[in-house]
Amino acid sequence: MESEPLLSVRELRIAFDGVEAVRGLSFDVRPREALAIVGESGAGKSLTARALLGMLPRGATSSGTITPDLSAHRGRRISLVPQDALSALSPVHPVGDQLAAAVRSVSGVSRREARARAVAALDRVGIPDAARRARAYPHEYSGGMRQRAVIAMATINEPDLVVADEPTTALDEERRDQVLRLLAEQREAVGAALVLVTHDMDAVAGHADRVLVMYAGRLTELGAADEVLARPRAPYTAGLLASLPQHAPPGRRLPALRGTPPAPGTLLPGCAFAPRCPLAADPCHTAEPEPRPVAGRLVACHRWDELPHPATELFLKEGQPA
Amino acid sequence: MSDPLLDVRDLVVRYGPVTAVDGLSFSLAAGETLALNGPSGCGKSSTALAVLQLRRPAGGEVHFEGRELTSLPERELRPLRPRMQPVFQDPYGSLSPRHRIRDAVAEPLKVQGRWHPADGPARVTELLDRVGLDPAYGDRRPHELSGGQCQRAGIARALASEPRLLVLDEPVSSLDPSVRAGVLNLLADLQDDLGLGYLFICHDRAVVRHFADRVIEMREGRFGVTSG
Secondary structure (H helix, E strand, O other): OOOOOOEEEEEEEEEEOOEEEEEEEEEEEOOOOEEEEEOOOOOOHHHHHHHHHOOOOOOEEEEEEEEOOHHHHEOOOEEEEOOOOOOOOOOOOOHHHHHHHHHHHHOOOOHHHHHHHHHHHHHHOOOOOHHHHOOOOHHHOOHHHHHHHHHHHHHOOOOOEEEEEOOOOOOOHHHHHHHHHHHHHHHHHHOOEEEEEEOOHHHHOOOOOEEEEEEOOEEEEEEEHHHHHHOOOOHHHHHHHHOOHHHOOOOOOOOOOOOOOOOOOOOOOOOOOHHHOOOOOHHHHOOOOOOEEEOOEEEOOOOHHHOOOOOHHHHHOOOOOO | OOOOOEEEEEEEEEEOOEEEEEEEEEEEOOOOEEEEEOOOOOOHHHHHHHHOOOOOOOEEEEEEOOEEOOOOOHHHHHHHHHHEEEEOOOOOOOOOOOOOHHHHHHHHHHHOOOOOOOOHHHHHHHHHHHOOOOHHHHHOOHHHOOHHHHHHHHHHHHHOOOOOEEEEEOOOOOOOHHHHHHHHHHHHHHHHHHOOEEEEEOOOHHHHHHHOOEEEEOEOOEOOOEEO
16 A cells, blocks of 8 residues: 655656756655665766755756655755765864754754754764763764764754765765664654665665666666565666675676666667667667566566576676676 | 795884784785775775885885885885786776876886887787777776776776786775676686786675685774684
C-alpha cells in the first residue's frame, strides 16, 4: 500500500546553455522514507537534489514540476547536509550561535530558547559537554564533531525532508556507516524523509529504503533498495553492482563497465547506456527506453528480460579500457 | 626465497613533535602487492613518502633492490629514483594542467636523458596504448580527460621510467566504482606482465581484500597485524 507522497517530481529537465543534464525525470519521495539517488559523476543526481532545494547553480534553466515546492520553506521544511562539513559552517561564529540562528530564522522564539534548542541538538548528536562546546568555533571541533554539528543543524527545525549530497564521500567505511546511522537516527526522531545522493552503491545497503539509479540525466531503475541490490533488472545497475570488489568473484580481474558516461550534449539517438551495454541490440540504438513497471519496480531498458542473474559474467569480459 | 625488492625496518616518520609512523617493518617481493590499510591519519601516506625518500625518515632503514636508501645523499639516490615511482590519488593534481598528456608522459624520459627524437614519440604512443588510452588522447590536456583516463595517463608516466616498484597512494579512491574496476584490472595486468612490486595504500577494505596479496592494518601511526 502506498501512502500519499511527500513530494512529486514530474518531467524535471535541467539544462545549461541548451544542453540538458537532467532529461525528463519523474519520481516521488514518500513521507519518512530514505531514498538514495545513485549514479556516476555527471548522471545529474546532485543537480536533481539541488532542484529540490531550489538551489540550482547560476546559468541553469529548468522545467517540469516539483510539488509541493518545499524550497519556498528552505531551512524549515527542507534542509541540506552538504558534502563538506567544514564549508557548511561559518568559521567566525561559534557553532551554537549558528544553530541558534538557524532556529530563529524560521521561528520567533527568544534568543534564550533558540540557544537552549541549539545545545539540546548538539547533545542529541552526541557532542560531549554540549553546553560548553556550543561556544566553541568550528576549527576547535574535530572532523567527526563538525559532521555531527551539520547533521544537528539540518534536523534542528524538524524538516519534512533532509537532502544529503554525498555526505560521506571523503570518509572511510567505518566513519561512513557511523555518519549515515546518526543521520538516520536524527531524521527518524523528527519524522523527516531523506534523499541521499551518492555514487557509492555500497552506502545504499542498510541506509536506504528505496534506490533511484540515474544514468545520463534519466531514470534507469527505481525500486526497493534490498530488491534492487539483490537482483538488479537494468544492465547498468547490474554493472555498477558487479564492479564492487566486495561482490567480485575470487581472482584478480574485476567485472567492469567499459567506457565512460557520455558528456552532456554528445548523446547519440537511442539508449544513452547502449554504447557501454553488453546487452545492447537494435532497438537500443534507435529509441530511448521509457521507465516501465517491471518486477515491482520501474526499469528503463528495452532488453531487461535478457539480463542474466547473476550478471557478473557479462561484465567480466568488459574489463578492458575506457 | 630471493632477496625482497623492498625491505623496510623499524621505520619512524616525525613531523615536529608528532610521530606519524613509529617502528614499522615490512618487506615486499617483486610481483607482489602489499597493502597499507587504515583510517585517515594513521600514517599510510607518511610511509609512502618515506619509502620514496621524498620525506627522509627520522629512524629505521629502507632497503630497495639491496641498497640502503636512508643513508644515501640525494646525489646517489637520483639514479635509483626512476626505479621506484609514485602514483597519487588525485589524477588531475598529479599532471600539469598546461602540458599535453603526451608531453607529461615524455618528460621522465627527457629528464633521465633517455629521450631519442627518432623513437621517443613511438615510445610514448606505446605507453599510452599499454595503459588502455587511445593515443589520440595524447594531444589533450588533463582537464579534457575523465578521472579514469587521467589516472591511466599518470600510470603511463610512471611506467616511462621503467620502475620495479610502484608506490600507489589511494590510486582509485577518487574514481567512480565502475571506472575504479577498470583501473584495478589494468594494474593487475601490468603486474602480471612486468613483475612490478606494488606498495598499495588504500582506505577501502573491500578493494584491499580483493587486490592485495598481504595487508598491514595501521592504527594511529602504530603498525598493526599483518595478514594474508
